[in-house]
Each structure stands twice: as structure tokens, then as C-alpha cells.
Amino acid sequence: MNIHQPLTLNPNTFWCRAIAQTLASLGVTDIVTSPGTRSAALVSAFEERSDCRMHVLTDERSAGFFALGLAKSLKRPTAVCVTSGSAVANLVPALCEAHANATPLVALTCDRPRSLRGAGQPQTTKQAEFCAPLVSRLIDLSDPDASPEGLERLVAELLTIAPHLVDQGARGPVQINIPLLGRMTSVDGAHGWGVSPPPARPIAPSFPAPRALVEIDTIAKTLDLKPGLKGLIVVGPDEDLPIAAIGRLAARTGYPLLLDAPGGLRGARLPGAVAEADFLVTRREVFALKPELLIRIGPAPVSAGLQQYVGACRAPVLRVDRRSVEADYLNDAFRVLPLHDHAALDAVAERLDRGDTAWREHWLDMARACRAALPQAVATGGWSEIQVADIALRRPEFGFTHLANSLAIRLGNLLTGLDGRERPVHANRGVAGIDGTIATFLGEAVGTAKPGLLLIGDLAATHDLSSLEACLRADCRGAIVVMNNDGGGLFDLLPVRGTPAYRPYIRHSAGVDFRRIAQAFGLGFDRCGSIEQLDAALDRAVRPRARLRLIEAVITPGAITTELRDLIGRLSSHDATKTRNHPASPVSTPAEA
Structure with missing residues (x-):
């Protein structure tokens, strides 16, 4: 077989073209995909459309979160397309987040033909089942039928996802499971070579009317x-x-x-x-x-x-x-x-x-x-996660901010003030996990086409390093500021720090060399241990036409425990509303849990 010959049309081609056309009519024009042959026909159908923008990441988990970031920043549905088998399982973390915050993420999970389910064929699993609890609508399509009647039934079924993409009351992630023919790939010639395409019909989706006023x-x-x-x-x-x-x-x-x-x-x-x-x-x-x-x-x-x-x-x-x-x-x-x-x-x-x-x-x-006392109270503190977060968040040049879960979002929530700057602040607070943070941020950066700031801890960054692959192709700008306190610093504020297994197994020092990580993915890099060094690194990150920069702020482990307590004390001593009979003794530190 000549591998350079033009792709010959088979039933999968018409089936996938109909899927791509229908989704485009519903506003789904950004497609994130990962390599795979079962999804080849569908990826080809999207790629040949001028109204679709394609993105590719090797890791399906990264692809899912990148698509999530696109959907959040663009405020419109985005699709992630993967091959069959365990590839689908890698979408579960992103679907968890999309389900929790009602984000219209469309999971296109390509599959083996229905007739081969449960027959022991490689790269097959119950992929139409384990995503079901996390989606607002699941469609498990039939095997491709390229007849005019079959394509009409396909389009009608696909249009039923419309409410879940736009209706605020029903909006949420959707899974479309897509069995495709072919023994080795979905573009095999063993099924229906030479089938003539049916005439294309315009698609006019109907969207639900606003719901009635409640009582x-x-x-x-x-x-x-x-x-x-x-x-x-x-x-x-x-x-x-x-x-x-x-x-x-x-x-x-x-x-x-x-x-x-x-x-x-x-x-x-x-x-x-x-x-x-x-x-x-x-x-x-x-x-x-x-x-x-x-x-x-x-x-x-x-x-x-x-x-x-x-x-x-x-x-x-x-x-x-x-x-x-x-x-x-x-x-x-x-x-x-x-x-x-x-x-x-x-x-x-x-x-x-x-x-x-x-x-x-x-x-x-x-x-x-509190607002009047805060700048001085922060400035008089020592080098810690608090100063790193405050300095980074005050920079006006970033078009948006993403706060990673764990300590970063607590500090971001403390220090992001009423500055009058209408700058989006993103976070994956649906299920509040640390996974997929870099991928989500990069999706937001591509979606907005603006320089962004990601404030993240070293564990959360380590969890998602493979997502930096997106920087090799996409034009991402801004800064990833890694607060490296040698493990899960937030846990230092919690009772768990007293357990025998705390240091090696719960707080856990990953020991990643972020300089080499930056080099591997073509990013600029700075390692900072002072306010002056951090300011200089951020200056380099916001230069015109500067590409994304990885900034590692090295912090003494455990510094947050005393610095946060001292910050609260300094604020209390300046608070004119504090009464003599009610000293400002903490009920809890604001960064806990």
C-alpha cells in the first residue's frame, strides 16, 4: 500500500464530516486533540474545515484541561477529541471540574465498532459508561451509516446537546462516544471505499428559550x-x-x-x-x-x-x-x-x-x-509566599490571572484587592484539585491571546509538567510563578503536620529542577530568592513580544506559618475598628483548608 496516496473516502469520513459540521453549527470551533489512529477520521474532518481551530497535546489529561481553559476564557463550548481505551479515562479529571462548574466541555471519545465491544480487542474499555456520572448529556452513537437517512438521524441526535452548551440552567460537559469502523485505524480502506458523499444540507440548530421566572x-x-x-x-x-x-x-x-x-x-x-x-x-x-x-x-x-x-x-x-x-x-x-x-x-x-x-x-x-493597613503590613514581612504572591498580583501588565489550588488561591484571595482593574481571575474551584492547572492556564492564554499570570506551588506545577508541551507550538505569553517551598506548604497550616508520616509522604518534596524543565520546553527562566530578583524577573516576563517565562521563587519551608500569623497581627494592630474588649485573636488563619 502506498502510504502517500490521497485519503480515500469511506463511511467514517462522511460520518465524521457530519459530526464536525453539526458541532460547528453549535459554536464548537476550537478542537483539542491527542495523537491516535481511532480518532484519525474525526480529526481529519475537523482539520479540513476553515472555521475550526486545532490544538494538539500528547497527554489526554492535559488536552482535557487545555480545552477547559479555552472554554472558560472564550465563554463558549470547546471540544476535546481522543482515541479509544484508556485515553478516555484520562479525560475524567477535566470532566470532574467541568461538571462541578457547569463548563460546556464536549468530550469526543472515538471507539471501536459496537460489534467488537467485550470481544477482547485491544484498546477497548467501557468508555461510554465511566464518564456518564460527570456529563450533562451522553450520546453513544451507532456505527457509521453513510446513507442520507443515517446522516440525518446522526445530525438530529447530535443537536440534542444544544441546551447543554448554552442554557444556563442545563449547561455542562457533554460526551459523544463515536464508534468508527476499521480494523487498525478509522481511515482503513476495508469498509466502503468509493462511497459517494450524500448532498450536504444546511444545519439550523434551535436553542432553548429562557426559562420562566421562578415563584x-x-x-x-x-x-x-x-x-x-x-x-x-x-x-x-x-x-x-x-x-x-x-x-x-x-x-x-x-x-x-x-x-x-x-x-x-x-x-x-x-x-x-x-x-x-x-x-x-x-x-x-x-x-x-x-x-x-x-x-x-x-x-x-x-x-x-x-x-x-x-x-x-x-x-x-x-x-x-x-x-x-x-x-x-x-x-x-x-x-x-x-x-x-x-x-x-x-x-x-x-x-x-x-x-x-x-x-x-x-x-x-x-x-x-484593613485595606489601608494591608500594603504596609505585607511590606514589613519577611521573604515568603505572601510577598511573592503580593508582588506578582500587583503587576498591571498581565491580562488575566490564574490561581492554582492549595496555598496559591488562598493567598490570591487574600491579596487581590479592589483595584478597579477589570482583569479576569481564573481558578479550577469546581472540585478544587491541583491537577491540570498548567494546562488550564495555557488554554486560557491561547483563548484570550493575552499575557497571563499563573501563581502556583511547586507540587501543583510538578503534577502537570507535561502540559508545558503546549508552549512548543502555541504563542503563550506571561509568567508562571512557582512558589517553591519544597512540598505542600499549605499543609503546614493544618493539624496534619503533626503526623509521623507528614514530611516524607504528605508534605512530600518532589525535588524538581525547574531550570531544566524550562530549558526542555523552550521557556525563559529565573530563580529568585528576594523581592529585587522577583521584580526583575517579572520585568523580563512582561516585555513586549516576550514569550512565557517560568519564574521559580525559592522559599524556606515552613515560612508561611509564622509569616501569616504575623501578618494578621500587624493588620490587627492597625485596625481602627478593633475594640478594647475584643482582641483580634484568630479563629482560623485565612489560608486554611
Whole structure:
């Protein structure tokens, strides 16, 4: 067989072209793929389309998270296409995250023909089953049927995923399992060479209409919504929030608006915004402030301290969320309002009208005092993860920020202030794992075409080093700042540090040489041990046309334990709102759990 001869059309070709055309009609035009022969026909169908942008990563786990980053930054569905067998299992971590935060990630899992399932053929598994709990819609297609009738049935079935790509109430990841013919590859000539293509038909997908307004009267009666309440709005780490609707709610009610950093709302100049809640709830006197109504928007807040405060509230709770909420580990009793129903949120604001003014001003006074003292309190500390995070996050040249889970996001949530810069802040807070962080960040960088900042620990970076492969082909700019404290530094703040196995098996020092990693993937590199060195490295990272730079900030293991405690102490000593009878003794450090 002449391997250089043109690809001859077979039933898989028409089948896959129909899949590619249908997905493009649904707005899926960014395709991330990994090498494999079972997926060859589908990859070829996408590659020949001028409206599709292709990306390739060797590791399917990296490909899944890269596609997730693209979907989050572009705010539209993105597909990841893989071959059969264990390749599909590698998508599970990204699907976990997409499922938890309702991201429209389309998993295209190519498969052997249905007739060969369970027959012992290599590279086969139950791939249409183990993703099922993590997707909003699973389609397990039939074997290819290139007849006009077969292709029409295919298109009709594929169009059923439309609500899960756009409808805020049903949105989430989708799996399309695609059996393809061929003994060795999906472009084998053993099946139907020379089949004439059926005439192409235009595809006009229909998208669901907005859902009807929920019954506000019932919610208002149950929660006793009325003017004059001491209300509090807590916004968790959600990256696709309706900023205008939340702004109207905050403006109408005057409630203090406690904002987590992921999502970027701290730069939106919203009325009553508070970015310092993680610090405030380290003080016992704040726990004496009892709200009469708690409105929670999005998932649980990042910090354990604020979670503890929210969990201790005995006020009525209104959960505003994009997903159906049946149970909540922080608040046992609550009513739910769909996040996408802006009219319902406006109706709630109208019922509440203006809240208690003295309550609002007390929260804002505490926040202003903390905000004023924070720069000096950080500057007088020693070289630690706190200074590294503060210096990096204050740089205005980055177009977006990604905060890795574990210690980085806790510090980012503490130090990202109300600076008025509308800069997106991303994080994988769906299931809060450290896996896939670099891949997600690089997907966001490619999606936005802007220089980005990734703040990450050495363990999380080590977990995802293979994803740096994307830098060999994509034009990625910005900086990956690795806080190298020789292992899982966040655990130093937790009781687990006292266990005998802590140092070798739980905290774990990976001992990676990041300089050689940077060289292997063609990245610029700096190793920093001081503020001056870090500033100089960041200057190099933000130069015009500079490519992505890996910056390793070397930190003494365990420094965070004393530095964080001392930072809280310095803030307390400057806090004009602190009373003589209620010293600011920590309930928990803001970076815990």
C-alpha cells in the first residue's frame, strides 16, 4: 500500500464530516486533540474545515484541561477529541471540574465498532459508561451509516446537546462516544471505499428559550424578605457571574458584598464591595455580627474562615446558583434561585429594597481599615509566599490571572484587592484539585491571546509538567510563578503536620529542577530568592513580544506559618475598628483548608 496516496473516502469520513459540521453549527470551533489512529477520521474532518481551530497535546489529561481553559476564557463550548481505551479515562479529571462548574466541555471519545465491544480487542474499555456520572448529556452513537437517512438521524441526535452548551440552567460537559469502523485505524480502506458523499444540507440548530421566572412570592414569604434587614451577600469563586444583575442587587439593597477573587468581580467597581473578608473573619468580634438574611451567590467561598462564618449564620439563606442545589454542607436550610434568572434576582432586590445602613457602614469601615493597613503590613514581612504572591498580583501588565489550588488561591484571595482593574481571575474551584492547572492556564492564554499570570506551588506545577508541551507550538505569553517551598506548604497550616508520616509522604518534596524543565520546553527562566530578583524577573516576563517565562521563587519551608500569623497581627494592630474588649485573636488563619 502506498502510504502517500490521497485519503480515500469511506463511511467514517462522511460520518465524521457530519459530526464536525453539526458541532460547528453549535459554536464548537476550537478542537483539542491527542495523537491516535481511532480518532484519525474525526480529526481529519475537523482539520479540513476553515472555521475550526486545532490544538494538539500528547497527554489526554492535559488536552482535557487545555480545552477547559479555552472554554472558560472564550465563554463558549470547546471540544476535546481522543482515541479509544484508556485515553478516555484520562479525560475524567477535566470532566470532574467541568461538571462541578457547569463548563460546556464536549468530550469526543472515538471507539471501536459496537460489534467488537467485550470481544477482547485491544484498546477497548467501557468508555461510554465511566464518564456518564460527570456529563450533562451522553450520546453513544451507532456505527457509521453513510446513507442520507443515517446522516440525518446522526445530525438530529447530535443537536440534542444544544441546551447543554448554552442554557444556563442545563449547561455542562457533554460526551459523544463515536464508534468508527476499521480494523487498525478509522481511515482503513476495508469498509466502503468509493462511497459517494450524500448532498450536504444546511444545519439550523434551535436553542432553548429562557426559562420562566421562578415563584418569587413563595421565596419572599419563606425567607421573610422585607426592607431594613441586616443583609449580607457572599459571592463565591464563580467565573461566569452576571455582573450587572449582582450590581443591581447590591445597589438596591445596600448589603455588603463579600467577593472572592476568582471571577474578577473585585475589579468591577460594584457598590458595597468587600475584598478583605478573609482577613476580617480571623477576628472573633466579627462572629458577633449576625446577619438577618444571607444571600449566597455561586459556590462556597474559598477560605475556611469565611466558610466558618457562613456556616455559623442562623439567618434565612437564599442560594443563587447556576446548578440545582439539593444539599449544602454550610447551611442546612435554604431556598434556591437560578443564577441565570436575572428577572427573579431583580424581583428579590425590589422586595428587599434598602437594608440597614448602620450595618452596611460597619462592614465597609472594617474593610477600609484593613485595606489601608494591608500594603504596609505585607511590606514589613519577611521573604515568603505572601510577598511573592503580593508582588506578582500587583503587576498591571498581565491580562488575566490564574490561581492554582492549595496555598496559591488562598493567598490570591487574600491579596487581590479592589483595584478597579477589570482583569479576569481564573481558578479550577469546581472540585478544587491541583491537577491540570498548567494546562488550564495555557488554554486560557491561547483563548484570550493575552499575557497571563499563573501563581502556583511547586507540587501543583510538578503534577502537570507535561502540559508545558503546549508552549512548543502555541504563542503563550506571561509568567508562571512557582512558589517553591519544597512540598505542600499549605499543609503546614493544618493539624496534619503533626503526623509521623507528614514530611516524607504528605508534605512530600518532589525535588524538581525547574531550570531544566524550562530549558526542555523552550521557556525563559529565573530563580529568585528576594523581592529585587522577583521584580526583575517579572520585568523580563512582561516585555513586549516576550514569550512565557517560568519564574521559580525559592522559599524556606515552613515560612508561611509564622509569616501569616504575623501578618494578621500587624493588620490587627492597625485596625481602627478593633475594640478594647475584643482582641483580634484568630479563629482560623485565612489560608486554611
